[in-house]
Amino acid sequence: MTNSCPPSVAPAVLDPVPAAFNLARYCLGSGVGREKPALLVAEGPEGRIVETWSYGDIEAAVARVAGGFAAFGLERGARVLLRIGNTSTFPLVFFGAIAAGLAPIPTSIQLTAHELNLILADSGARIVVGDGSCALPTEPHGARMLGPADIERLLAASPAGFADTAADDLAFLVYTSGTSGRPKGVAHAQRVAWGRRPMREAWYGLKADDRLFHAGAFNWTYTLGAGLMDPWSVGATSIVHLGERPVEAWPDLLEVTQATLFAAVPSLYRRILKYAAVTPARFPVLRHGLTAGEALKPTLHHDWIEATGRQLYEALGMSEISTYISSGPSVPTRPGSPGKPQAGRRIAILPMEGQGPAAEEPLPAGETGVIAVHRSDPGLMLGYWNLPAETQAVMRGPWFLTGDLAHLDADGYLWYEGRADDQMNAFGYRVAPEEVERAIAGHPDVADVAVKETRSGDVSVITAFVVLQDGAAPEVAALEAHAAAQLADYKRPRAWIFVESLPRTGSGKVLRRALTA
Template structure:
């Protein structure tokens, strides 16, 4: 990125909420029901005032700057108020999925050292909060009524928030982002979203997901646009009506949802006329799905490639023609390259020429790049090579600058747009008394890949997939659980004894 970081106080919450001068303009619309009835409208003026009150409420606890705040909050207007209110107070919120189990919440609380846990009853809470103070619905209401506070004078490189993602060890690890992360999103607002202040952006995901948190909140607000959130169930056949009722001009979702909308919804070029184009990320967009969507709707569909550590940095968009099968080109101003897969190779930190496959990398100067993995300096160092952050993705560039994804350089899996480490799922399943050994990987099921558990049973044990599924449900969030169980006599291993997951994928 060519833009220097500001040397004066810089706060993410202030940046996102004070770009537009029109205080009366809608910042957030909250819809509910299959017809998308608008039940809440928050103007920028109202949102700024509410965030200031939240900041005042958080500041009253007297916590040191950078203290973590674990958010166990659903997909309502409370989420952005709490998230940005904590950042405005100089604290570091940790958005988490309401699908997480108590075991998973306990791990995150212990790892992050959060001093506050905020819950609205929509998800599991820690079994023992320890030194952390727990705030429930009553305390949230008190925060909303607190005296407003000035935005904290944080700096661009100060901690802003943490997001937890599966680590290579199978234990969740915190991705620490700085206040400057929002500056790293500027290239995608134009290069992928095609976003302007007049837009109404409807994101299908929950706010706690980094895809939604960025594209559904930070981006529209930092452009002075309007964000739309929906409460309750949203069956795929309801989406055409929802898009029409809310007047969405941009729609963001994972490819799987676009597929289901086409299958179950009434989709024609005359439906949702306000929509200019769709946006997709989280998993690869199949060329067949791209063709089906564009033919059925008459509207473009723009893909992006990203991850929790850097967000999206490769994309197609209004200025980059989609090339089916490729997520696009590096966004303007990004320094992105492909490095040799072998770290010991000569010139290992020098970009490969077009056509050669290697590890996709982003320059460490990108303001959207994480500060590091929370409390894990060795793991942070392991993903850096010279001046480059290694994404772990295998890829190549063609002669025209389009990226072609060639899979992961490790065993991590993709479930509904979330990256999941097989070790985390294996560890949970290995605790079941009938399991002697287990390996988890993505395996083909028709046209899609699903998380599949290959299980070796103890002698005398009976293979019971339902029992294993119930066990997984007690220990893992829904998106991490295997969708299939295969019972085998033995697992393939390397000569050194490591399970060879790749041999199980076909």
């Protein structure tokens, strides 16, 4: 039997989303026993477990928070800005708001009052919930401000049932890091949790008896999905940690909490290898690690497997769709590639530019274009909040354009080539920074690297910003020779700058715009 799908499109096998759908009900209604642990809270470098929440505890608390929110009499879909740290309070308020038919907005505790003022004004949030751990907006824009005592009242309110929301109703908003100069809200529907099902098998191999420890903060979509929605939707246990987490303590944390899955960004895995005592005998129940948020360098992938004896599975995603490309237990890793389109996703590589039928046809294997996700995917965002023109700009016929460039090889593995807006121009050729970075990162003296196009007068050159390994000398000639063996002449950096660290967004991605020569 032959596959009639185009070469760069995975066949769609997802069941239709139920018309009536509440994200909180779906995540807490896995059918697992009410006494089973849903959430473990650990603290201290030794990983002492200080809170254990059963599924019955979580559902009861979420119902009380929903009842407390319902008492405010807000309209369906009213926004609620969350200023809550990485504690057990966060998921209770987040899911409680959704259960009540409201739309929470998780935000990083690192945001300033100025940034919060912009988000509050843009979202039109009617309530701001703060636990006292981080800054609050200084311009309330008519929003009701709730503090720690109000949170306690929410947790003690009379319980309410799950709101009868529809699959396409607004569930929550997440705001991008605002590198363009202003925040941009990504609006997600209730159905987003249904759309996450492909990654449970393709990326994690997630089972009901798993304990998933996510190193990120709850405000990040990577953590919200992989750390909460997905484990709870199958009846697994989520683990969160309070307070400081020294890098060298991670092996102990994983052992004491008996984590079977660990999710983090590549830079944390690199630091664990560098500073912690890691051997194949450590964290014996851990099956494998998960990584996303930035590209996984092949050398780091190799070093982690050598040191731990555990596989590391990568995924590619974004706030608008979450992860949709991954390796996993059923998709062997191929270092340098984040994997294949997850089963159930319709993913295509489209021409970089154009309109009409020709621009909507997937490119053959080996050709570089923009990654696109079919608009029928239930995990796809509703759109950018109050930005219809920007939403329309990322749509092309039946496809959502991610803005990421890549090609698929003959075996269906995707090879990422950077953001379309990060593309460099060298002697008239388009050059993807990731391709250059992958080559330079293979040098043993390089700990981290980012490249961008910089200008000096009328001259534009590719510049490499390099973080060296401890004790390594800044030898430009050696790096140039290494690059010459890996890259065509026009792709090689013409300037080299040695830095202590690379600027990154709150989610760990390199902020190339902040790199200056």
